[in-house]
Amino acid sequence: MPSVGVFLDNGGGLIKACQLPLSRTTASPSPPPLPASLTVPNALGRLSKHALPPPPELLGKSRRPAGMLVGGELLVAPDVTGMVLRRPVDRGVVALWDAQRDVWASVFSKQLGIDLDNPVDTALIVTEPLGLPVHMRRAMDELVFEEFGFAECAPVCPQRLAAAGARRPTALILDSGFSATSAVPVVDGVELALCARRLSLGGKALTNILKETVSFRSVNLMDEGVVVEAVKERLCYVSLDYHEELAQCKKGENRIRREYVLPDMSRIGGDRLGHVLTEDEETDGTEQILPMNNERISVPEILFNPSDVGLQQAGLAEIIFQAIQACPEDLHAQLYANVVLTGGNCKFGNFYQRVVQELRPLVRDNYDVCVNMGDDPVLTTYQGGARALSDDHVPLNFVTKALYEENGSDAVLRQLYKDSDNDR
Amino acid sequence: MKLPTGTRPTRTARKRKVASRVRQVDATALAAARRRRLDALENDNHAAEQETAALAGEDEYDPDADSDDALVGGRASKKRVAKRARSSRGARGARGAPARSAKPKRNGKRNIQRWNKTLAQALEEETPASRPGGMVAYDEIEARRSQRPSRPFCSVCGFRAAYTCTRCLVRFCSVPCGNLHNETRCLKFTA
Numbered sequence: 001m002p003s004v005g006v007f008l009d010n011g012g013g014l015i016k017a018c019q020l021p022l023s024r025t026t027a028s029p030s031p032p033p034l035p036a037s038l039t040v041p042n043a044l045g046r047l048s049k050h051a052l053p054p055p056p057e058l059l060g061k062s063r064r065p066a067g068m069l070v071g072g073e074l075l076v077a078p079d080v081t082g083m084v085l086r087r088p089v090d091r092g093v094v095a096l097w098d099a100q101r102d103v104w105a106s107v108f109s110k111q112l113g114i115d116l117d118n119p120v121d122t123a124l125i126v127t128e129p130l131g132l133p134v135h136m137r138r139a140m141d142e143l144v145f146e147e148f149g150f151a152e153c154a155p156v157c158p159q160r161l162a163a164a165g166a167r168r169p170t171a172l173i174l175d176s177g178f179s180a181t182s183a184v185p186v187v188d189g190v191e192l193a194l195c196a197r198r199l200s201l202g203g204k205a206l207t208n209i210l211k212e213t214v215s216f217r218s219v220n221l222m223d224e225g226v227v228v229e230a231v232k233e234r235l236c237y238v239s240l241d242y243h244e245e246l247a248q249c250k251k252g253e254n255r256i257r258r259e260y261v262l263p264d265m266s267r268i269g270g271d272r273l274g275h276v277l278t279e280d281e282e283t284d285g286t287e288q289i290l291p292m293n294n295e296r297i298s299v300p301e302i303l304f305n306p307s308d309v310g311l312q313q314a315g316l317a318e319i320i321f322q323a324i325q326a327c328p329e330d331l332h333a334q335l336y337a338n339v340v341l342t343g344g345n346c347k348f349g350n351f352y353q354r355v356v357q358e359l360r361p362l363v364r365d366n367y368d369v370c371v372n373m374g375d376d377p378v379l380t381t382y383q384g385g386a387r388a389l390s391d392d393h394v395p396l397n398f399v400t401k402a403l404y405e406e407n408g409s410d411a412v413l414r415q416l417y418k419d420s421d422n423d424r
Numbered sequence: 425m426k427l428p429t430g431t432r433p434t435r436t437a438r439k440r441k442v443a444s445r446v447r448q449v450d451a452t453a454l455a456a457a458r459r460r461r462l463d464a465l466e467n468d469n470h471a472a473e474q475e476t477a478a479l480a481g482e483d484e485y486d487p488d489a490d491s492d493d494a495l496v497g498g499r500a501s502k503k504r505v506a507k508r509a510r511s512s513r514g515a516r517g518a519r520g521a522p523a524r525s526a527k528p529k530r531n532g533k534r535n536i537q538r539w540n541k542t543l544a545q546a547l548e549e550e551t552p553a554s555r556p557g558g559m560v561a562y563d564e565i566e567a568r569r570s571q572r573p574s575r576p577f578c579s580v581c582g583f584r585a586a587y588t589c590t591r592c593l594v595r596f597c598s599v600p601c602g603n604l605h606n607e608t609r610c611l612k613f614t615a
Contacts (some may be wrong), residue, residue, distance in 0.1 A: 043468075085468045091543050098537040131562040133546035134555050139539035147536055179466075182565070193560040199567045205465040213582070216608075225469065243584070250583055294582045307574035309465075310458040313567040322568055417558035 002123040002151045006112065007385035008104070009127045009158060012089035013178030013203060013344060015042045015071070015103065016382040019112045020389040022123055034386045037379055038111050042089060044099050045069040048082030071106045080226040080272055081263060091200065092129045092179040093136045101147055108148070116148065123398065124150045125385055127158035130184065130196050137416075138409040145404045154396040155416065156388075157191050158381045159184035162342045164394045165384030166374065170331070171338040174320055174355070175381075176345035178203040181303065181316055183323035185335055189395050195326040197319040201306055203344050207232050209309065210299045219262065219290050230273040231260050231290065232299060237349035239297040240357060249294040256296055262288040300348045304358060317358030336367045346377035454593060457611055580604050 005022035008015060017038045047053070047067040054069070054077045069077055077083070088100035108114045114122060124144055128137070137155070144153045159173040163186040166173075173184045182198040184191050211228040215221050221228050235258055239245045248254045259277040264287060277289065302308050304315040314322060324335045341355060352373050360369050374380050388394035399412050547562055555561060578585040578597035585595035587602065592611035596602045 087468045091466055093543050093546075095540060095542050097539040101536050131560050131565050133543070133550050133562060134559070135539075135541060135546040135549065137559075139536075142539065143536055193558075194564065196560070196565045197567045198565045200462075201465075204468075208465045208467065217581070223469070246583060298577070298582050305570075305572070305575065307570060307572075308577060309462070311462055312569055314570040315572075318570055318572075319567045413556050413559075417556040 002121050004114075004122045005125065005389040006108070006114065006122055006150075007125045007382070007389055008107070009161075009381050009385055010089070010094070010100075011042060011127075011158075011177055011179075012087065012092060013042060014378070015040045015107055016379065016385075017107055017112060018382070018386050018389075019114065020386060022389060034383060034390075037382045037386075038107070039378075040072040040103070040107055040111065041074045042071070042087060042100075042103055043074060044071075044086040044088075044102060045074045045077070045080075046084045046086070047077065047079070048084070051077075051081060051083070052079040054078055071103045072111060073106075078272055082223050083226055085225060089179055092177075092202075093132055094139070097139050097143060101143060104143075104148070120149070120151050122150055123152040123154070124148075125154045125156060125388060125396065127161065127381065127385070128155040129180075130157055130159075130182070130191070130193050131198065134413070137413065141399075141404055141409045141412050145401045150401065152398045152400050154398045156385075156394075156396060157184070157193075159196075159342075160186055160189065160191050161384030161388060161394065162186075162340065162381040163189065163191075163384065164387055165380040165382065166340045166342075166372065168338050168340060168372075170334050171340050172320060172324055172335045174316070174339060174341050174343075176202065176303065176316065176341070176343040178344060181319070181343070181345070183319040185323055185327050185331070187327075187331060189393070192327060195323055197314075197323045197326070199303075199306060199313050199316065199319050201303060201311065201313075203229075203232075206236075206299050206302065206345070209302060210236070210295060213295055213299070214290060214292075217295075219288065221262075221290075227263060227273055231292070233347070234276055235260060235292050235296050236299045237296060238300045238304070238351050238354045240350055240353055242297060242301055245297055246294055249297075254293075257291065257293045258296065260290040260292055262290055264288065300345070300351070303345060304354065315358070317355055317362065320355075320359055321362045333367050336363055337370045339369070339371045340380070341371060341373040342377045342380040344378050346373055453611070457592075579609065 003022055004019065006017065006019050008017045015038075017040070018035050020035065045068070047069065049067075051067070053067065054073070074080075074083075086096065086099050088094050088096045088103060090096075094100050105116065109116050126140070126144070128140065140155060141153075144150050159175055159182070162173045162175060163169065163171045168186075169189045170187050171185075173186055175182050175184065179202045180198055180200055181202055182196055184193075184196040186192070207225065207229045210232050211221055211225065214228070214231075245256060249256050261274050261277050261283075263272055263274040277283070283289070298308075304317065306313050306315055313319075320339060324332055327335060339355075339359070341352060345351065352371065356369070356371050359371065363369050374383075384394065388396055397416055399415055403411055403415065543562075550561075552561070576585045576588075576595045577583065578601050579594045580596055580601040583597050585597040585601075587596050588594070589596060589602070589605060589610060594605060594609070594611070596605050
């Protein structure tokens with residue numbers, strides 16, 4: 001029985017991870033405070049040829065090619081203009097396993113301090129999205145047991161952990177992350193996989209839409225994904241009355257328009273991501289200014305109306321409705337009263353209000369609609385995962401390395417999915 | 425000069441060439457263009473860079489060599505890495521899974537790279553029989569269609585649009601935006 005547990009929320013944009021002593025057998029009366037999450041971009045980056053190199057003391061000794069950054073090192077790079085990213089996760093599932101191994105290796109050895117040569121004493125809890133192809137499930141076994149050699153592994157649906165993190169055994173989890181948005185009903189701590197609904201739009205798609213839009217309309221930023229992502233996070237918000245605010249945008253002087261100062265690396269000490277131009281800031285006319293007008297509201301609006309970009313899927317509030325309607329009717333009241341919002345897109349301003357505004361008219365009036373959002377919606381799943389390590393309230397299915405080595409990944413599949421056969 | 429007998433003489437025997445410039449783009453081409461656009465939204469990098477970044481060759485960094493106490497020297501050359509990637513790509517076992525007999529790496533570890541596969545490829549190879557009963561399929565949980573009608577927005581400036589391009593059915597709001605659309609994005613040039 002391993003004594004150390006590692007939890008890793010393998011998000012498309014950010015990895016959230018922690019390491020705790022594994023005490024699933026003895027539920028302590030007063031749970032220890034959760035450790036702060038280790039949050040690392042899930043990406044490899046190659047600096048552009050003209051970029052400033054990061055200071056060597058931040059990278060440590062390394063013999064990898066110059067300008068290749070892994071995971072957390074992307075955060076310390078002083079110059080991100082023209083950086084080429086290689087993200088292991090594509091549409092929510094891991095597609096590039098060698099890149100994933102490199103990022104995990106840097107998280108495990110550098111940030112968590114796990115001895116990768118001898119991980120026999122370590123159990124891993126890793127998130128895997130619903131609807132994963134079997135190919136990816138098998139590859140995960142190989143990565144966990146053969147590349148890293150963990151003693152036990154529990155792949156788990158991230159929304160199940162989010163329900164545990166929000167301390168609601170029965171809830172509808174709306175997870176709007178970097179690669180997709182999904183609404184998953186969780187009942188008594190276990191997700192109802194067949195009732196889940198996934199909208200194939202996430203933070204990455206929104207960033208790319210913004211990139212395409214501003215490159216077409218004003219400044220060409222097609223190669224500046226990192227900068228555009230910062231612009232999106234700082235300036236975009238969800239409108240509560242889209243058509244009204246759009247009409248306001250059309251006027252020359254309006255309260256929505258903002259200007260963003262793009263990073264200029266030819267200056268000494270230039271900020272790496274740029275900043276929003278404040279009212280009293282002086283400009284000397286040499287900065288590159290990106291005007292943001294209706295782009296501020298039109299980009300997050302796509303989550304609520306995917307048909308605006310030609311995607312024939314229901315919007316964010318509607319998938320909550322669709323997921324709950326797919327459940328047995330006696331659960332409806334309880335699920336509508338426990339809607340939990342998680343994921344990075346929830347950080348858009350007015351996101352919560354807009355979900356309430358759109359969901360209420362869809363639901364019959366004898367049901368109460370109660371929407372909840374934690375202080376940091378990015379970390380709801382992480383809190384559930386950390387809690388799963390420290391007590392045994394979250395149902396987890398641990399697969400041992402011995403089983404994998406003895407009977408292969410077919411046996412792993414049988415163990416993971418044998419007990420949910422009666423869901424169908 | 426001889427006219428063809430039995431049929432009415434046409435105005436000209438030359439084939440009309442203008443048709444392709446003004447023809448309306450058909451529904452399948454429109455759907456394909458829309459799908460291409462939605463796929464492009466999931467790219468990490470701009471199109472040209474996407475190609476080079478996705479190729480395995482540029483990423484030959486080895487996490488084992490990254491640790492401080494790793495031995496110096498003995499790194500695989502670029503050619504050898506590329507060769508290994510090629511040969512492992514060719515070796516596929518049954519069930520679409522890579523062959524288990526793939527050569528272990530020099531330090532005894534397997535080459536995980538051979539599992540690389542895009543989601544589209546993995547879904548294409550998957551059959552209902554290869555998936556255990558309790559495992560939900562990717563397409564099964566896709567959001568259903570919206571109950572709401574789609575809304576017209578100008579493809580150029582983003583405001584409400586009153587007009588539709590006669591060739592490619594894209595919306596635009598005014599004559600300047602319409603002209604800009606015709607010059608840059610109209611599908612008659614791309615489809």
